[in-house]
Amino acid sequence: MSTAAFDWPAISQLSGDALKQQIFSIMRTAALSVNASETDDPQLLEIIPRLADLVPHRVELASFNQAFSALARATGLWNYIDKETADTADRLIAETVTLPELGGITLHREQIAALNELFTGRNLVLSAPTSFGKSLLIDALLASGRYKRVAIVLPTIALLDEFRRRLRRRFRDNFQVVMHPNDTPGEGPAIFLGTQERLINRTDLGAIDLTVVDEFYKLDPNRRDERSVTLNAAVYKLLSRSRQFFFLGPNIDNVQVATEGRWKFEFLRTRFSTVAVDTFDLRGITDKQGRLFDELGEDENWPALVFVSSPDKANRLALAAAEGLAVSDLSGAFADWLRDNVGKGWPIIKAVEYGFGIHHGRIPRAIASHMVRMFNDEELPVLFCTSTLIEGVNTAAKTVLIFDKSISRTNYDFFTFSNIRGRAGRLGQHHVGKVFLFNEPPPPELTEVSPTLFGDDDDAPDDYVVHLSDEDTSKEIDDRMATLRANLRLDNAGLRLASSVGLEVAFALKQHVAAALRQRRPIVWVGYPQYDQIRAVIDIIVKVKQPREFGAFSASQLTLFIQKLRSSATMRNFLLDYDTNFQGDRSGHDNVFKFLRACEYGLPQLFSVVEMFVRSEDYVCDYSLFLHELSRWFRAEELKNLDEEGIPIQISERFYVSGDNRASLTLRLEQAVMVGAPSLSVFERKWVAAALDIKVPT
Structure with a gap:
């Protein structure tokens, strides 16, 4: 069926008999279409969330409650059935698919x-x-x-x-x-x-x-x-x-x-959707940035996600928005905390102060997590984001403003566009979402997925086939594996480790390791390395990877970052020292977080492959102690784990006592929250309570 004839904004402005007549007409049309339409027809389904925004909230529509629940049952949107007003048959269906184990959620x-x-x-x-x-x-x-x-x-x-x-x-x-x-x-x-x-x-x-x-x-x-x-x-x-x-x-x-x-x-x-979406076409607007800020200034659009192409663009637009708008007076304490614990030179702090959140791959995880939490609580009504947020993390966004048409420098396809658009609206909060388009959307096309593991193994890349078990290989794969073992001088376990950085990269590393050994570079070490030993390995790595991939401009700067990270008493000290000594364009200030991400996995894997090739040349070499420390930022494992769970190290390191395990450290933090310990500010207390999922005493 087509709902194009229904002017929902105009309908919502009606009242009395005029509203009743219009809603009756819509419900009758929908009821007639249930048997004639496909079971997942989006145009039919979207009537239900739109009616849910009207029927339960308008006194003159009270007599329609039972009919609305019947229509929700007929379309399969059983989660919209009102168990208080529905007739017995509809109520029984809703109760049958309601899960008390999940807090009484009703499925569709x-x-x-x-x-x-x-x-x-x-x-x-x-x-x-x-x-x-x-x-x-x-x-x-x-x-x-x-x-x-x-x-x-x-x-x-x-x-x-x-x-x-x-x-x-x-x-x-x-x-x-x-x-x-x-x-x-x-x-x-x-x-x-x-x-x-x-x-x-x-x-x-x-x-x-x-x-x-x-x-x-x-x-x-x-x-x-x-x-x-x-x-x-x-x-x-x-x-x-x-x-x-x-x-x-x-x-x-x-x-x-x-x-x-x-x-x-x-x-x-299935195309089965539980929310409806209004789309606003702004492609013809000349001053797109100006119009974007106009829409962000309207509280009826909050909470609003702004999709942009890159982290730099997100930072830049958020700061520009903060120059002329203030959309929240509840985020000042967050901005103050960032100044005190990350560094006052971080440019995005000003954006946060005026109510604009930012979410991309260069935002520290605990901070990004709190940005999303404040966004969902409407304390940060606007969130500028890249695809890191679109692909996975749930938000309570009412509005999505698709400002760019690319990710980095590549235009996104219809599949990605649909995912971005799908972030508008949220069941139980915003039954009707809004999408603002600032560019021509990509043409609709079918999306087919071809997973490597569902394909023909003989056609799969070497980086994948090295992980196949013996019973799943063929003669052709066995021959490929034999060639790889001979070329890299590795056993099967070594090939799997090499594949973590890519076998082509590993082969290049092997050659550079051999050259470094001939030149007597200090890459043979055990335990905790000195500066020149770290630098020697970094020099090999940057021959196959650009330093900027790790948040640095050169091998020497990358080595210096590692040295400063392991010598800093606290993460707060490390970040404030970085902020104080930062030189250059402030847009590159957040490269330090790119460095910290690289320390978790990318750099340790490359170091491990270098170590493997050194040992393959019959040298006694063991980087494991150093790499274990590097991957957790030279902090206690418990601090790193809590950071992943939303509590920044800058807070938890104040409470850490040598020998703490997770349970003892978490208990100490919980107690500090419950008693209102002075070591936590009011803002931090709320942050930690949210991360630990405990209620702050009033």
Whole structure:
């Protein structure tokens, strides 16, 4: 059916009999269309959330409550049925699909269809819009009691933390949530949460009942994600030990598989959406930035996400907005904290002070997490973001303003555009979202995903096939593996380590290591290295990688950053020293956070490959102690883990006592929150309470 004739803004302005007549006409048209339309017809479905914004809130429409619930039942949007006013039949349906284990959440028809597939034991690949409620399906599976050991693969650590909070809140008495590399699972039920880089390196997974892969489209190497190979290898490892799998993602039309695929699955594609969206076309506006700021100044658009192409663009626009607008008076304490704990020279602090949040890959995780929390609480009504937020983290955005048409310098395709647009509106908060388009959207096209692990292994890249078990290889693959072992002089375990940086990069590193050894460069060391030993390894790394990939301008600066990080007594001292000594364009100020991210995984992996090639030349060499410290920023493991869970190190390091484990440090923080300890400001107390999911005493 077509709803183009319905002028919803005008309808919302009606009252009395005029409003009643219009709503009756709409409901009658929708009822007649239920049997004539497809079950997931977006134009039919969007009537329900639009009516939900009117019927329960207008006195003159009280007599329509029961009819509205009947229409919600007929369309399958059972979560919109009003159990207080619905007739007996409609109420029974809603109660049947309401899950008390999840706090009384009511599922809709398509969620039930997906669960029925999974409860039969079949593997399922689900493609559904962002507002479908895919995460609820994972929770429903866990609540069923059918699965004891579950692995969940997520694309970012930010999303790991979001899942961790929700799962611990709902299942803390049923499952152990294993998220950090040093977490040790017990014998009982456990949920392994991890990015592909973490899960591929776990040796304690055992037999898995269910593997869940979120944002599964990233398995397709054609999406130009450099982490795709590792993701495919990690998922291959998990599926090889898993009884069942469930892949989730948005807006996929087909999944390509080899003729004789190793794993069978059902593919469920649905357009079923639980919210409606109003689209505003601003492509013809001359002063787009001016119009953007005009829309951001309207509180009826809040909370608003602004999608831009790059971190630099997000920073620049947020600062420009703060020059002429103030959209919140609740974020001043956050800005003050950033000045005191990161450095007053960080340019985005001014934007935060006036109510503009920023979310991209160069924002520290705990700070980015708090930005999102304040955004959802409408304390930061506007959030400038890049694709790091669009791909995964849930927000309570009412409005999405798509200001750019590219990611970095590449125009996004219709699939990515649909994902960005799908962030507008949120079930239970904003039934009707808004999307503002500032550029021509890409033409609609079907999206097919071709995961490497569902394809022909003989055609797969070397970086993937080195992870295949012996029973899954062919003669052609065995020959390729033999050639790789001979060229790199590595065994199979060494090839898998080399693949973590890319086999081509590893081969280049091998050559540079050999040259450095001939030149007697100090790359042979054990334990804790001196400056010149670190520099010697860095000199090799920057021959295959640009220093800017690690947030530095040169090998010497990168080495200096590492030295200062390990010699600083606290993270706060390190960041304030960086801020004080920073020279150059302030737009590059946040490169220090890029450096810190590189210390977690990228740099340690490259160091490990260099070490492996040094040892292959029969030298006694062991970088492990240094690399373990580097990956956790030369801080206690507990501090690093809490930072990933939303508590910045600048706060937790004040409370850390040598010998603390996670439980003792967390308990000390909880006590400080509960008693209002002076070592926490009022703002910090609220921050820590939110991160630990505890209520602050009034």
